[in-house]
Amino acid sequence: MRIIDLLNKNGIDLNFNVNSKSEAIDRLVDLMNAAGNLNDKKAYKEGILARESLSTTGIGEGIAIPHAKVAAVKKAGLAAAVSKKGVDYDSLDGAPAHLFFMIAAPEGGNDVHLEVLSRLSTILMDESFRQSLINAKDKETFLKLIDKKEREKFDEPAKEKQPSKEGYRVLAVTACPTGIAHTFMAAESLENKAKDLGISIKVETNGSGGAKNVLTKEEIENADCIIIAADKNVEMARFDGKKVIKTKVADGIHKAEELITKAANGNAAIYHHSNGNDNSGSESSDNESIGRKIYKHLMNGVSHMLPFVIGGGLLIALAFLFDNYEIDPSNFGSNTPFAAFLKKTGDISFGFMLPVLAGFIAMSIGDRPALAVGFVGGMIAKDGGSGFLGALAAGFIAGYLVVLLKKLLSYLPASLEGLKPVLLYPLLGILGIGAIMFFLINPPVSAANNALNNFLMSMNSSSKIILGAILGGMMAIDMGGPFNKAAYVFGTAALSSGQFEIMAAVMIGGMVPPLGIALSSTFFKSKYSKRDRQSALTNYIMGLSFITEGAIPFAAADPIRVIPASVAGSAIAGALSMAFGCGLRAPHGGIFVVPVISNPFGFLIALAVGSVVSMFILGIIKKPVVEK
Known part of the structure; x- marks a missing residue:
């Protein structure tokens, strides 16, 4: 088309x-x-x-x-x-x-x-x-x-893209996280600039529809240098021993001439894939801070973990919903065959939470060989009582352990290269993570985890209300930023230790900001332009679906008024959720998981009160808008 x-x-x-x-x-x-x-x-x-x-x-x-x-x-x-x-x-x-x-x-x-x-x-x-x-x-x-x-x-014949007998001088790979616009813009920019400079080039695009114009083994062997302009992982093993320049995809668009000139002149280091470090043997203009790298590794683990927690948590909650407590109170959740089926399936899914978290954190750091090592570390954390904190530690330790192993084993003869991924990395990596987890991590982290659980269990109602207010408020401070993510990760961690009230307070705190804005635009129309009122209608859906980010455009436009009003409403909702004893076994779902929340009516009351408080504060402090 x-x-x-x-x-x-x-x-x-x-x-x-x-x-x-x-x-x-x-x-x-x-x-x-x-x-x-x-x-x-x-x-x-x-x-x-x-x-x-x-x-x-x-x-x-x-x-x-x-x-x-x-x-x-x-x-x-x-x-x-x-x-x-x-x-x-x-x-x-x-x-x-x-x-x-x-x-x-x-x-x-x-x-x-x-x-x-x-x-x-x-x-x-x-x-x-x-x-x-x-x-x-x-x-x-x-x-x-x-x-x-x-x-x-x-529609033109692809004659210009045919290489000379010697092949392409420069090869490139472009990729962005969504695999849509920037991937192809970078490819076009590199191709156009290479044509202007009289340099033959072939660009592989790793787009949303898969890799196109894929580089062949012969082309890679004959090329002087390879440019990797990507903001996500691309297959790098094929470039082992070649000169490689690594940079972000935006540089492929805006710095195409500089990259092609550098590649044509051979101003790049040789890439060694066996080092296990995506930046080894290459140059990168994307100098991320240590904190940013840690955050990306953590989010890689969390994003892969969530489906297991959501699916498993909801099935467990449904088991209690469909079971009969009076049959055997001590076996509540598994008294009837259907409830037992739901609970067993949910328990199995939920049991993958910590191994998956650790495994994909490790893989983000040390590539595929670190996946098994991280999984084993996460399972040791699960069975050894160190829980979520132990799994976090296991993921990072496993990832960097495999990176270290790759560096150490790079000195082995080339004839042993094939043994590394199938024997040496898994054997030494799993042995190493086992020793570290059993003797260094599990004992102190398990003790700290138990102390935290005991502290939470011993909290009186007033202390829990304060905690709920703090977590709810944090969800509204930056609406998807570090404060929001910190509260969310804390709530998710609490699930693994059975503290379901915390997750309920966290979710309700994230639902209030968009709902408060939507209500305010409905009942205080003079404080919003016509277009803002129309845009705010979608916040009803986003708020009920636990998508806090729906409030961001309004907070960005008027942060001095919107953020305090949102924090106040979310804090009150989180406190009330704790006061009503609401518990949530799944880390997402919004209004759609209310039926499986313990004390669902209390949760809805807390949500309504927090949203209305936010609405009234916004209605009072926002300035009227004069329509032209």
Whole structure:
């Protein structure tokens, strides 16, 4: 499918007169609807906003490509707009956006929006083409320019990309976390700059649809240097012994000439994959702080762990919901066959929590050989009583232990290379993590864990209320930032030790900010612009779904008023949740897991009170908005 097939004149605005990101989204959704691509305009907009809450689609270079793949789309389509003055769209490079392409894809489709995104990202890297679109006099010219550029780029014979007899001088791999826009923008930028410099290049794109234009073994052997412009892991073993430059994907877009010149001149170190360090033997301009690296490793473990905890926790909670307490109080949760089935299945899933956490933290640090070592360390923490804290320690220790082993074993003869991943790494790694965990980590961490559990168990009602207020408030301070994540991780850790009230207080604290904003915009309309009121409606859904980030746009626009009001409401809700003895076995779910919360009515009352308090504070302290 071509880009031109998804555009029609009803969905184009060449005089885009908007003043903010929210106005731009509203107008683009209107254009998409006018083009006949939607069957539910409101639901489609909610999909667009949900995608924006993950990360901005203002990809830089004056371009914004908001997109959504939802059931509200009748047929795949594009809306386009041009703003000559520019719009602040929270773009990644901080520059105003001038060109807007909104993509709509039907749910269950064949990922047509990803194909269109890649094509758009590619042709929009041509600055002269962008300027021609911005200066297009009418819609017919705008459409002809796009059609002509797409045909030139994608319909021409691929003769220019054929290597010489000696092969390509430079190879590259581009990849971004989502595998959409930046992956292809970096590839196009590197290809264009190499052509200008007269240097042959081939670029592999690791996009959302898989790797394309894959580098062959022969091409790698004949290349002078390989550029890795990526913000996620790519397959590196194939580049062992070659000169490699590693950098972030944004440098592939903005520093293409510098990278290609450096690669062509051979100004790069040799990469040795056996060292087990993605940065060894290569250069990187992405000098992350130690704290940032630790955070990324931790989140890798947590993200892989959550499905086991959510699925297992909910099944366990359902077992109690469907069981009969009166049959045998001591065996509550397994008295009936169906309840016993739910509980046993949930226990098995929940039991993977700590090994998976440790295993994927370790893998993030030491690559695939560290996975088994981390799993074993996590299981030792689980069985040895050191729990969540022990598993955290096991993950980091296992990862760096394998990195150390790779360095030490790099001095072995090359004939033993094949034995490392199948024998030496698992044998020495598991032996090492076993010794460290059994003799150094488990005893003190288990004692500390028991002390913490005893302290929590011994807390009187007033102390628990204070703890609930603190955790609830933390969830609202930065709404997805370090404070929020710290409280969430603490709540998740408490699940493994049976402290279910803590998780309930944490979740309710994260639900209040978006709900308070939504209620305030409904009942204090004079304090919000019309567009803000429309945007705030989605916060009802986000708040009830435990998506705290829905409040971020409002907090960013008015932090002095929104953040204190949100913290106050969340703290009260967390305190009330503790006071009512609400307990939650799953670390997510929002309103959908209320039936399995202990004292669900108390939880709903606490949520309502906290949200209303936040609403009234916002209604009092926010200034009225004068509509023009």
